[in-house]
Amino acid sequence: AQSVAQPEDQVNVAEGNPLTVKCTYSVSGNPYLFWYVQYPNRGLQFLLKYITGDNLVKGSYGFEAEFNKSQTSFHLKKPSALVSDSALYFCAVRDIDSGAGSYQLTFGKGTKLSVIP
Amino acid sequence: GAVVSQHPSWVICKSGTSVKIECRSLDFQATTMFWYRQFPKQSLMLMATSNEGSKATYEQGVEKDKFLINHASLTLSTLTVTSAHPEDSSFYICSANGAKGYNEQFFGPGTRLTVL
Numbered sequence: 001a002q003s004v005a006q007p008e009d010q011v012n013v014a015e016g017n018p019l020t021v022k023c024t025y026s027v028s029g030n031p032y033l034f035w036y037v038q039y040p041n042r043g044l045q046f047l048l049k050y051i052t053g054d055n056l057v058k059g060s061y062g063f064e065a066e067f068n069k070s071q072t073s074f075h076l077k078k079p080s081a082l083v084s085d086s087a088l089y090f091c092a093v094r095d096i097d098s099g100a101g102s103y104q105l106t107f108g109k110g111t112k113l114s115v116i117p
Numbered sequence: 118g119a120v121v122s123q124h125p126s127w128v129i130c131k132s133g134t135s136v137k138i139e140c141r142s143l144d145f146q147a148t149t150m151f152w153y154r155q156f157p158k159q160s161l162m163l164m165a166t167s168n169e170g171s172k173a174t175y176e177q178g179v180e181k182d183k184f185l186i187n188h189a190s191l192t193l194s195t196l197t198v199t200s201a202h203p204e205d206s207s208f209y210i211c212s213a214n215g216a217k218g219y220n221e222q223f224f225g226p227g228t229r230l231t232v233l
Contacts, residue, residue, distance in 0.1 A: 028184065034221060043123070043210050043226040044161075104151070105222060109160040 007107035022077040023091030032094040035072040123225035140211030146191035147213035
């Protein structure tokens with residue numbers, strides 16, 4: 001079974017400061033990892049993913065995430081937060097060894113990011 | 118590319134009626150589609166996985182007869198909430214996987230269902 005933990009329900013950060021949204025995962029095989037952002041009453045927007053290769057992944061809107069296999073983490077980061085980054089962020093994992101036909105994602109509970117002007 | 122649409126974006130219905138939600142992949146063929154339910158301030162809960170031309174696979178605890186899923190073509194999946202009740206009120210989101218080579222799911226904008 002696969003699982004994702006986002007230990008913080010809410011993260012507050014001042015505009016212009018760096019932000020980090022934490023995510024740890026558990027899979028029996030090798031992971032595909034994803035970050036999505038959700039604005040109120042909207043679907044999920046893809047930010048970035050780790051499949052293989054460089055542990056530091058750069059995504060949309062200046063976000064990046066670092067895959068750390070030893071710590072089973074995939075924290076989302078941004079060097080300078082914007083008020084418009086305020087939203088709900090979801091980390092998700094897929095076990096790539098679960099079978100070629102299975103694309104099922106397991107989501108964390110989400111972290112609400114508030115960027116304070 | 119890889120756009121998924123949902124229709125309607127919001128719907129209000131009376132208790133006891135049925136509601137159909139459509140999920141379409143606009144510029145790719147979706148071999149697999151997923152339906153999620155999201156309660157306020159909570160994560161996405163996978164309801165079912167559907168593959169084109171076959172029966173949907175429902176997650177444990179999801180009533181198959183209440184939430185009817187049809188994936189009749191490679192670009193369209195529908196979720197029908199039958200005999201809806203107020204407790205079915207929720208935000209329903211679909212996603213789709215494309216052909217070989219896609220590693221991610223593409224999400225629709227969601228449908229807000231309110232049952233009176």
